[in-house]
Amino acid sequence: MAKPSATWEGAKMVSLLDIIGPVMVGPSSSHTAGACRLGLLARGLIGGTPQTGLLQLHGSFARTGEGHGTDKALVGGLLGFRPDDERLRDALHIAEREGLDYKFEKTTIADASHPNTVRITIELNGNKATMLGSSLGAGRILVQEIDGYPVEVTGNLHTIVLVAEDRKGSIARITGILAEHDINIATLRLSRKERGGDAFMVIECDEEPDKKAGEELRALDWVRWTRRLPKVSGG
């Protein structure tokens, strides 16, 4: 259900294909399609199907999630199923077969959280990630936190998130590495809390950044933390 009004920041609906779409497994664009995309994004953080997953549901996700298949959609996303994949219906059984040990918890995350919010903690061979994200309606999502760092990621494009020491020339170095890997930057947002404090970067790319590009960014000694997230929505 629930498409956002056009005034929602970052969720502007101007495309015909947003209105006539998405193609999805029912019953709810916010509780099912959006939940699936959140699972897909989280999977991207660790680069494969996790061995363990803790899914903490907040608000309407906790209250009506089971009837809307939110649990199946989240786990299906972790398994790599897209919102129009009919295997979502059987995702909980498939997870057992594929060795994904999932656990759901109902919780209250924060007063300000959007009603459809989940915190996902997953691990694959010691590689661990946590992600806090919300389903805004119409299948649109917003990730607000990764590994404790505040971010804003929509999943409409391939995305790199990065925390670096605030120093001159850092953007030039980063964009240089991406250019060397033939990756075009669509948008770049930079923010910091104070002068000389850590800089947060969200870089949306037209091409998928490969593992090597991610490693080169991580190897920069002034980069504290970085993650790559896959494109999970949009045409």
Add this chain to the structure above:
Amino acid sequence: MYKALADAIRDAEKEKKTLAHLALDTEARDQGRPVAEIRAALQRALDVMRGAIEKGLTGDLYSASGLVGGDAAKLRKNPNGPLAQTPFRDILTRALAVQEVNAAMGVIVAAPTAGGAGILPAILTGLAKARSVPDEKVVDALATAGLIGAVVAERASLSGAEGGCQAETGAAAGMAAGAATEMLGGSPSQVGHAVALTMQGTLGLVCDPLGGLVELPCVFRNATGSAIALAGIEMALAGITFAIPVDEVIDVMGEIGREMDVRYRETAGGGLAATPTGRRLAKERLYQIKRSDG
């Protein structure tokens, strides 16, 4: 995309285009994509819509809670009833079919939302069949529907949580009425009146699903919403006009939605969801879902 249907109607008349072609050209410009690519995406949406209708007509689909299912087949088989053998009843059947597929976690096109996903496919494919309209024109109609939906999203809302059911099945009915009016030969101005004549009939409709699930009354609201859309199409094609301009009708839908108590906006706190039977069924059925999942 356009922010007012009046502007789109004016431009279409000036450029001697259908609203569909205006919408496709505008989308191509906005998104930097060729028209052929947008048409291909809409054709795929149409194929999924037809697939959902076909699947829903078999009658053996039930939602996880068991609250809805099997009714599309019942309607199709009933030989009695005043609408038997008419396209009208075929359309009501199709609307139920898509929503039963949706409730059973089948594949549908959210148009504009999953909760209102039955109306647009029912009206367009039902009328296309009755009048032998080629697919190319049905794809055009989907573009017109998208234009109308974009204006509603811009001026009001397409979310039951924000604006009640008038923003979901009401908007879907308006989109379907406008799109079908053009598909059957109506002018851009008649499209505007079809949307207004339809949406005036759904103003104030609350979103009150049992247990917060997209099942009851959502499935049936797609059939009744389709009936209202058919009334709008019939009147607009007869040359009937609605005195309040369509953009003002859309604005007032948004205003009513904002004023609507939160109980009536998808929270299951009011309306049918809060009736004694509604509460009891939701409690029993939610328990059943938990049990069936182990």
